[in-house]
Amino acid sequence: MSELSIVITGRAGQGLQVISRTLGRMLVRAGYYVFVTQDVMSRIRGGHNFARVRVSSGPVAADGDKAQVLVALDPALVARHLPDLAEDAVVVTEAPAELPAGMNAVVIPLADLAREHGEDPVMANAAAVGATLALLGLELDGTEEMFENQFAHKGNEVVKRNVAAVRAGFRAVEDDHKRCCSHRLGTPAHGLGHDPKLPGSFGHVPRHVLISGSEAIALGAIAAGVRVVTGYPMSPATPIVAYCFGHAQEAGLIVEQPEDEVSAANLAIGAAFAGARAMVCTAGGGFCLMNEALSLDGMTEVPLVLCVGMRPGPATGMATRTAQADVLFSIYAGHGEFPRAVLTPADAGQAFLAAQEAFRIAWKYQTPVFILFDQFMADSLWTVEEDDLRTENRQGRQERQASEPMEAYSYRRYKPTESGVSPMLVPGTPEQLVYADSDEHTEEGHITESAATRDLMVNKRNSKLHGIRQELGEVKVEAEVEAETLVFCFGSTRGVVAEAVARLQKKGHKVAMVHLRYVWPFPAEAVAGLVTKGKKVVTVEQNHTGQLAQLLLQEWGLRVDGIVRRYDGRPFTVGEVESELEKMMGVGNG
Amino acid sequence: MAEQLTPRSFESADPIAWCPGCGNFGIREAVKLALSELGLKPEQTCFVSGIGQAAKAPHYIRCNLFNGLHGRTLPVATGIKLTNPELVVFAEGGDGDGYAEGGNHFLHALRRNLDMTYLVHDNQIYGLTKGQTSPTSEAGLRTRTTPCGAIEPAFRPLALAVMMDTGFVGRGFCGRPRHLADIIKQAVQHRGFSLVEILQNCVSFNHVNTAKWYSHRIYDLAEEKHDPADRDKAYQKALEWGDRIPLGVIYKSGRESYGVLARDMTEVAGTVPDGAASLRGGDCPPLATSERTPALVDRLLANFR
Numbered sequence: 001m002s003e004l005s006i007v008i009t010g011r012a013g014q015g016l017q018v019i020s021r022t023l024g025r026m027l028v029r030a031g032y033y034v035f036v037t038q039d040v041m042s043r044i045r046g047g048h049n050f051a052r053v054r055v056s057s058g059p060v061a062a063d064g065d066k067a068q069v070l071v072a073l074d075p076a077l078v079a080r081h082l083p084d085l086a087e088d089a090v091v092v093t094e095a096p097a098e099l100p101a102g103m104n105a106v107v108i109p110l111a112d113l114a115r116e117h118g119e120d121p122v123m124a125n126a127a128a129v130g131a132t133l134a135l136l137g138l139e140l141d142g143t144e145e146m147f148e149n150q151f152a153h154k155g156n157e158v159v160k161r162n163v164a165a166v167r168a169g170f171r172a173v174e175d176d177h178k179r180c181c182s183h184r185l186g187t188p189a190h191g192l193g194h195d196p197k198l199p200g201s202f203g204h205v206p207r208h209v210l211i212s213g214s215e216a217i218a219l220g221a222i223a224a225g226v227r228v229v230t231g232y233p234m235s236p237a238t239p240i241v242a243y244c245f246g247h248a249q250e251a252g253l254i255v256e257q258p259e260d261e262v263s264a265a266n267l268a269i270g271a272a273f274a275g276a277r278a279m280v281c282t283a284g285g286g287f288c289l290m291n292e293a294l295s296l297d298g299m300t301e302v303p304l305v306l307c308v309g310m311r312p313g314p315a316t317g318m319a320t321r322t323a324q325a326d327v328l329f330s331i332y333a334g335h336g337e338f339p340r341a342v343l344t345p346a347d348a349g350q351a352f353l354a355a356q357e358a359f360r361i362a363w364k365y366q367t368p369v370f371i372l373f374d375q376f377m378a379d380s381l382w383t384v385e386e387d388d389l390r391t392e393n394r395q396g397r398q399e400r401q402a403s404e405p406m407e408a409y410s411y412r413r414y415k416p417t418e419s420g421v422s423p424m425l426v427p428g429t430p431e432q433l434v435y436a437d438s439d440e441h442t443e444e445g446h447i448t449e450s451a452a453t454r455d456l457m458v459n460k461r462n463s464k465l466h467g468i469r470q471e472l473g474e475v476k477v478e479a480e481v482e483a484e485t486l487v488f489c490f491g492s493t494r495g496v497v498a499e500a501v502a503r504l505q506k507k508g509h510k511v512a513m514v515h516l517r518y519v520w521p522f523p524a525e526a527v528a529g530l531v532t533k534g535k536k537v538v539t540v541e542q543n544h545t546g547q548l549a550q551l552l553l554q555e556w557g558l559r560v561d562g563i564v565r566r567y568d569g570r571p572f573t574v575g576e577v578e579s580e581l582e583k584m585m586g587v588g589n590g
Numbered sequence: 591m592a593e594q595l596t597p598r599s600f601e602s603a604d605p606i607a608w609c610p611g612c613g614n615f616g617i618r619e620a621v622k623l624a625l626s627e628l629g630l631k632p633e634q635t636c637f638v639s640g641i642g643q644a645a646k647a648p649h650y651i652r653c654n655l656f657n658g659l660h661g662r663t664l665p666v667a668t669g670i671k672l673t674n675p676e677l678v679v680f681a682e683g684g685d686g687d688g689y690a691e692g693g694n695h696f697l698h699a700l701r702r703n704l705d706m707t708y709l710v711h712d713n714q715i716y717g718l719t720k721g722q723t724s725p726t727s728e729a730g731l732r733t734r735t736t737p738c739g740a741i742e743p744a745f746r747p748l749a750l751a752v753m754m755d756t757g758f759v760g761r762g763f764c765g766r767p768r769h770l771a772d773i774i775k776q777a778v779q780h781r782g783f784s785l786v787e788i789l790q791n792c793v794s795f796n797h798v799n800t801a802k803w804y805s806h807r808i809y810d811l812a813e814e815k816h817d818p819a820d821r822d823k824a825y826q827k828a829l830e831w832g833d834r835i836p837l838g839v840i841y842k843s844g845r846e847s848y849g850v851l852a853r854d855m856t857e858v859a860g861t862v863p864d865g866a867a868s869l870r871g872g873d874c875p876p877l878a879t880s881e882r883t884p885a886l887v888d889r890l891l892a893n894f895r
Contacts, residue, residue, distance in 0.1 A: 211894045219891065227673070263694075266662045270638070409652075427633070433655075436657065438658050
C-alpha cells in the first residue's frame with residue numbers, strides 16, 4: 001500500500017475547507033482513498049487552521065503519521081508544522097522559508113496567480129490545489145467536471161475562475177519545480193475500468209465519493225424519508241442542518257431554525273405526531289436544553305430521531321473540537337424512565353446506515369433514537385463506496401401500519417400490546433381522534449392518576465426496549481485471531497484503533513478490536529460472549545472518566561484492565577493508541 | 591347523512607377536574623359553540639396545550655389533542671401545522687404557560703405568523719400550583735410568592751402582539767361565552783397567527799380580579815366602531831386597562847401568513863421535483879401522505895463525485 005500525507009495550513013477565511021475538499025475529491029476521482037481531517041479554531045478570520053489529507057492506495061479511516069507535503073497559504077505558519085513533517089518533505093509556499101536540511105521548498109506566487117487567473121486573491125487555494133497535484137505527478141483531466149459538481153450553486157463564473165487558478169498553479173510547478181518532489185503515489189486501488197494511462201488518470205467512472213460525516217447523516221436521513229428537520233445553530237451539528245437547508249426543495253424537506261433548542265425539539269415532536277418523519281440536530285449544550293422535550297417524547301411515545309454532536313464540555317468547552325464525553329448523558333438524559341436507542345457510528349459510511357436504522361427503530365418502536373456522533377466524525381471527509389450509501393435506501397421508507405377496520409371514534413393511542421407498541425394514527429384520520437399526553441394517561445390518552453393504569457403504562461413503555469435490543473443486531477470481534485486482549489471502542493475512534501491494533505498484530509501481539517456502533521441498549525450479552533475467562537479488556541475513548549468502561553462495569557460487571565484516554569479536544573493518533581495499548585498489554589504478551 | 595354539528599358534538603366524556611365556578615367552564619362553552627358554528631368535525635381540529643388548569647381544557651372537548659409540557663404549546667403546534675396544513679390548529683393555555691415559561695416561543699410565534707389560533711386563559715395568577723404571581727398579575731397583587739405585593743408591572747401581551755404586527759389580536763371574557771365564541775370564530779377564519787386573550791376569574795386564588803370586577807369594567811369595541819386595521823389606535827386599545835377594559839377584535843394585520851410566504855418562495859425558487867410537493871404550509875397536502883422517489887438519493891449522491 002503506497003500512501004502519503006499532505007498538510008494544508010492557513011488562516012481562517014483563506015478557504016482551507018474548500019481547498020482540502022477539492023484536493024481530496026480530485027484524488028478520489030484519480031482512484032485513491034482519501035481521508036481529510038480539519039483542525040479549526042472557533043473564529044471566522046485569522047488564527048491558525050489546518051487540514052490533513054491522507055492519500056492511499058488502500059482504505060484509510062484515520063490520520064497518517066508524518067506528512068510528506070506541506071502547503072502553507074501563509075508562509076508564516078510553516079515553522080509550526082515542521083515537527084509534523086517527514087525528513088524529506090516538500091513545502092509549497094509563497095515566500096522562502098527556513099527549512100531543515102533534506103526538505104525542499106517550492107516557492108510559487110500563489111496570490112499573484114490567483115489574482116491573474118482567478119480574478120480574486122482567495123483563489124490562491126485553488127492554485128495551491130493545482131500545484132500539489134503537479135508535485136504528486138497527477139494530471140488535471142476532469143477538473144472542470146468536478147468544480148461544476150462542487151460549485152454549481154455558485155454559478156459558471158466561479159467554476160471558470162477556480163479551474164483557471166488550478167491550472168495556473170499546476171503549470172507553475174510543471175515549469176519550474178517538477179523535480180523538487182520525489183513523492184509519488186502508486187497505482188490507485190479503486191475505480192477499476194478507468195483509463196489505462198495510470199497513474200493519475202481521471203478517465204474512469206467514479207465509484208467512490210468523498211463525503212463528510214455530517215453530510216452522510218443528512219443523506220441517510222433523506223434516504224430514510226425524513227421530512228422535517230429542525231436545529232438551532234451549534235457546532236458540530238450545524239452542517240447537517242445546513243445540508244438539509246441547501247437541499248430542502250430538491251428533497252421536499254421542511255427545515256426550520258426556530259428560536260432555540262427547546263423549540264427545535266418540540267417542533268420536531270409536533271411534526272412527528274402529525275405524521276412526518278422528523279429529526280432534530282444539536283450538540284451537547286443544545287441537547288441539555290432538549291432534555292425536557294426528550295422526556296416528553298418518551299412519555300407521549302412519539303417517534304423522533306435526535307442527532308447529537310459531541311464536543312469538549314462542560315458548558316461551551318471547545319466549540320470546534322472533538323470529544324466522546326456525552327455518552328452516559330445521552331443514555332440517561334431526560335427525567336423518568338423510558339426506552340431509547342443510542343447509535344454511535346464510526347464514519348461516514350456507518351453514519352449513513354445509522355440514520356436509516358435510527359428512523360426505522362424510532363418509527364417501529366415509537367420512541368427517541370439518537371445518532372450520537374462527534375466533531376471529528378462529522379467534519380472529517382471519508383472515502384465511501386457509492387453503493388454503501390445506497391444499500392438500505394428502500395428500507396427506511398414509511399411503513400404504513402395496516403390498520404384494522406375500527407369503529408368510529410374508538411381509537412386508543414396507548415392501547416397495550418405484547419410488544420408495548422400501540423398502533424399509531426395521525427391526527428386528521430377520518431372519524432378517529434388522537435390524544436397524546438405528557439401526563440400519565442389512560443389508553444385513550446387522557447390524564448389519569450390511577451395506580452393500576454400507571455403500572456400498565458410504565459410497563460408498556462419500557463417493554464419496548466426488548467424489541468429494540470433484538471433489532472440492533474450483533475457486536476463482534478473484528479479479527480480472525482485468538483486474541484488475549486480485546487480493545488473496546490465506539491463511534492469515531494474505530495479507524496484509529498483498527499489501524500493501531502493491526503500494527504500490534506503485525507508485531508505479534510494477540511490483540512483484537514471490538515467496535516460498538518451502538519451503546520444503548522447496551523449489548524451486554526454479546527459482550528459477555530466475547531470476553532471469555534482470562535482475556536484482558538481495554539477501552540479507548542475520548543473522555544476523562546472512561547464512560548465506556550463505566551458501562552461495561554455497570555451493565556455486565558466487568559472491570560476493565562485499562563483505559564486509553566484523550567480529552568484535549570484533538571482526535572487520537574494511530575501512533576499514540578498503538579504505544580498506549582502496547583504499554584497496557586505489557587512485556588511478554590507479544 | 592352527516593351528523594348535524596352542535597356544541598354537544600364536542601362534548602368529551604373525560605371527567606372535569608376544575609374548581610366549581612372556574613372561569614374555564616365559560617371558555618369551554620365558547621370553544622364548543624365556535625367549533626360547531628364553524629362546521630368543523632372534531633377530527634379536523636388539533637388542540638395543543640401545555641401545563642396548567644387551562645391546559646387541561648382540550649381534554650374536556652372532543653378534538654385531536656397533544657397535551658405537552660408547560661410553556662411548549664406553540665413549538666409543538668408549529669410542528670403540527672407545518673406538517674399538516676389541513677388541520678385547524680389551536681394552541682391553548684394559561685398566562686403562566688404562555689407568557690412566562692413560553693415567553694420566547696410566544697414572541698417568535700407572533701413574528702412567524704403561522705396560521706393557527708392561540709387561546710390564552712388569563713386569570714393573572716397560577717392556579718395549578720396554588721396561587722403564585724404570574725406575568726400578568728397587577729403590580730401590588732398579593733400572592734403566596736409576593737406577600738408584600740407584586741413588584742413588577744403587568745405584561746401587556748396584546749400590546750406586544752400589535753407591535754409585532756400579529757395577524758389577529760382579540761380579547762374575550764369567560765363570562766360572555768357568546769361574544770367569546772364570535773371572537774374565536776373570526777380568529778380561526780383569519781389566515782395567520784391569531785391571539786385570543788381571554789379574561790378569566792380564578793375563584794380560588796385571585797380575589798381581586800373577580801368576575802364581578804371584570805363585569806364592571808369590560809366594554810365591547812364593536813360598540814365604539816373601533817377599526818382593527820388602525821394600528822396606532824389598536825396599540826392604545828391594547829394598553830387600555832383599569833377602569834375600562836376593551837373586548838373584541840383589537841387588531842387585524844394584512845400581513846401574509848408564514849405558510850403562504852414559504853410556499854410562494856418555493857415556487858419562485860423553481861419547480862419542486864418528484865414527490866416534493868409539500869413545503870412549509872400554504873395549501874400543500876399533509877406530509878404523512880406524500881411519497882418520495884428513490885432516484886432522489888442517487889441524484890444527491892452524484893454531487894459528491
